Amino acid sequence: MRYPTSAKKYEKPKSFSNRGMSLEDDINTSNQYYLTNDIGILHKKPTPITIVKVDYPKRSAATITEAYFKVPSTTDYNGIYKGKYLDFEAKECNSKTAFPFSSIHPHQIKHLKSVSKHGAIAFIIMRMIQYDKDYLIKADEFIDFYETTDRKSLPLSWIEEHGHVIEKKYTIPCNYLKVVDEVFDF
Numbered sequence: 001m002r003y004p005t006s007a008k009k010y011e012k013p014k015s016f017s018n019r020g021m022s023l024e025d026d027i028n029t030s031n032q033y034y035l036t037n038d039i040g041i042l043h044k045k046p047t048p049i050t051i052v053k054v055d056y057p058k059r060s061a062a063t064i065t066e067a068y069f070k071v072p073s074t075t076d077y078n079g080i081y082k083g084k085y086l087d088f089e090a091k092e093c094n095s096k097t098a099f100p101f102s103s104i105h106p107h108q109i110k111h112l113k114s115v116s117k118h119g120a121i122a123f124i125i126m127r128m129i130q131y132d133k134d135y136l137i138k139a140d141e142f143i144d145f146y147e148t149t150d151r152k153s154l155p156l157s158w159i160e161e162h163g164h165v166i167e168k169k170y171t172i173p174c175n176y177l178k179v180v181d182e183v184f185d186f
Contacts, residue, residue, distance in 0.1 A: 023092045023127040023134070026173035027077065033172050034081075040177060042079030042086060074111040081177060084184075085120045087112065088139075088176075092127040098153035099126060101146060109146060112139040121184050125166065125176055126159065135163030136179040 024044070034040040053066035075089040089108055093099045104124070116122040122139035141162050145154060164183050167175045 023090050023125065023174070024076070026134075026168075027090055027125065027176070030172045030174045030176065031077070031079075034177060040079060040081035040086075042077055042081065044077055045073065045075065047073050073108075075108055081121070081180065085115070086122075086180070087115045087120050088123045088125060090125045090127075092129055094129045095153075096130045096156070098155045099128075099159060100153045102152070109143055113143050116140055116143075121180060123180075125174065126163065128156070128159070134166040134168070134174055134176075135159055136166055136176055136183065137163045138183065 028044060031040075031042045031044075034042060047069065049067045049069055051064055051067045053064070055063045055065050057063075075087055077090065078085070078087045080086070089104065089112065091099070091103055093103065112122045112124075116139050124137045124139060124142055126135045126137055127133070128135065137159070142154070145158060145162075164179045166179050169175055
């Protein structure tokens, strides 16, 4: 029997394609809880794509092998809660000091501004990974700061002052609707 003398430790490939997925997983779990318990109907928006090529080894095993984004996506989530339309973006940030504005796209800011103008409850859920804290930030307040500053980021001090901490529970890992009830007047 030959035993390896220097076994290589498996390292997970470094990829940026799934950044923010743990926050999205927590929001998806929370949304499922809200749906199951008839609290609200909130869903992740699908990203619109144009399928170019599909491989059909078997009909039941079709695989998309080439696709392109049709148009830039708007925000991550939307739905209905207590008769109001909700629309929000979810972002994770690994910085200890600030949230970089480059993490949110101008078309997403424009979308949040537009839905807010038309009466939607619009916000951003921001996870500050280094502090293991989730914040709900009203879109109007975020956009006001974004449009009136020369900075390239949102300072942590601003997030702590204007953001609202989201409670984490086992069954609702991102209980943002509790914060929506406290922050928005409806």
